Amino acid sequence: MTTISPTRVSMYDFLYQDTQPMVSLLADAAQLSLPQTRLALSASLQAIVSALLAYQQRHQGQTVNKKLFNRGAVKELRQHNSMNFATINATLYHRHDVADAIFGDNARVVKASEYIATQVDATTAQVQTLLTCLCVIVLRELAILADYSKLDNEELDKWFTLQPQFLSAQRFDEKVPTTTPALIENTNDTNDTNEASQNSANNKNTAHADDINKQQHQHQEIASENEHLEDITSETATEAAALTLTPPSFDTYWFELTGFEPKHDLAVQDMQQATSNYLKAIGRSSDNLQQGRHNDMLVFAQMHAIALPHQRWLLQLAKISDIYLSRNRLRITSEPATPPTPPFVSLGLLGGNSDNTPVTTSETPIEYDAPKPLWRNPVILLIILVIGGLGALATLKYQMQKSDNASQAEPIVKQVSAEERQQQDVAIVKVDEDDSLESTAAE
Structure with a gap:
């Protein structure tokens, strides 16, 4: 069983991690410092995601696909496979038109820019340049993701419907552990050893000075080892936090500005998916590795306040998102000689149950309608x-x-026949010479 993070289908998480390599390029385009750009980047992504959700809520997925993902600006930008000055120039050319289409009008764009400018201590014009450029880049990235995942209009609607739970306050309330389980176990073992040595030292005869000195020397070595482990733990936690690139908590002000109305239903986890008995029954439990044939199946890992259905199109979207992020395609580099190939996901990784095991609604693959005769x-x-x-x-x-x-x-035929009838018949008679002479003599 292979697990994947639910954040791979989150637009906010995907875009935040996807746009990190181009911070310096955006800072140069908007004439902002790097710290200002990082702060304005996260706030701008929140505004754009909220505006997209509001647009889908008003017009549905078919309009999003036709009017936004298939715009001429997005098609032109998709011809570039890396980020450089040529790409950013094309972005600057189309930024106003795309931003007005996403937000509805230019007044909301200006209002959003003013709100972000007060947070990063910059001018409204600088932030507006950054915000409008990001509008084009966000549409490009989401259009590529939807195209590679082959999402239809109905699946596009479902994808947008799942987004509010990734922006809720309950999702960001979870405290991420700062130490790994292996390091915690090693640290606890070392502390237990330290306490045991101290107790044994207290029980021994205090008269032996040499033994006490040796024990003190051992205590000092154990203490130094504990400090070293704590340093390693803090460094590992820092590296893990840098790799996860968790975005900051979402500001609900953007819902008010864009007019998006999120559903406040609490995310309910599928209990059948969460129970070990069900996982064992379908061959996805670690206790049943040799019996089931689902060891390579892709499933979503459990996450606080997040509930996702285990459907094939959503798992394919998550895997393609993971592959796309691993390629780091928005890094600043020259245009490649050949465009990269689209991500490929094996159907065996997404397929349903191969043996006769019970299935639930969440495990049943999508059944498409049969074509009409x-x-x-x-x-x-x-x-x-x-x-x-x-x-x-x-x-x-x-x-x-x-x-x-x-x-x-x-x-015409009748006229020809009449003419033929009017012609006289001509007979050619051959006269014998002897007869002619006799007739002459008689005369």
Whole structure:
């Protein structure tokens, strides 16, 4: 069983991690310092995500796909496979048009820029440049993700519907442990050893000075080892925090500005998915590794205040998002000679149960509607009717032309026959010479 983080399907988490490599490029375009850009970047992403959710709530996924993801600016920007000055120039050219389309009007863009400018101590024009540039980049990244995952309009709506739980305050209230379990166990073992040595030293005879000195020397070594472990633990926790790139908590002010109305239903985890008996029954438990054939199946890991259905299209979206982020495609570099290939996800990683094990609604793969037969397709019927009508008209016209030609040719034939009848018959008679001489002599 292979687990993947639920944040891989979160637009906010994906965009925050995806845009980190281009902080310096955005700072140069907006003429901001790097600390100002980092703060303005997270706030701008919150505003854009909220505006996109509000747009989908008003117009649904089909309009999002046609009017936003398939815009000419997004198609032009998708021709660039890396971030550089050519890419940022194309972004600057289309930024106002795209920002107005996402936010609805320019007034909201200005108001959002003013709100962010007060937080980062910058001018409204500088923040507006950063915000509008990010609008184009965000549409490009989400359009690529939806295209690679082959999401239809219905799945696009479901993807947007899952986003509010990643922005809720309950999700960010979870405290992330600052130490790894292995290091905690090693530290506890060392502390237990230290306490045991101290107790044994107190029980021994205090008269032996040499033994006491040795024990004190051992205590000092153990204490130094504990300090070393604590240093390693803090360094590991710092590195882990840097790798996860958890975005800051979401500001609900953006819901008020964009007019988005999130559903306040608490996320309920699927208890059948959470119980070990169910996982063991379908072969996804660690106790059943040799019996089941689902050891390579991809499932979502459990996360505080997050509940995701285990559906094939969503798992495919999560895996492609993970592959896309691992490629770090927004790093500042020259355009590659050949464009990178789209991420490929094995169907075996996303497939359903291969043996006769019970399934639930969340485990059942999506069943697409069967295609309609040709004779029930209105387009095919219309084409057949048009072709049949044109063929009938052509046949009728041919018959009419044929009858007209026949009627015109009949008088000519009659006239020729009359002329032939008017001609005199000429007979050629051969006269014998002897008969002619006899007739002459008689005369």
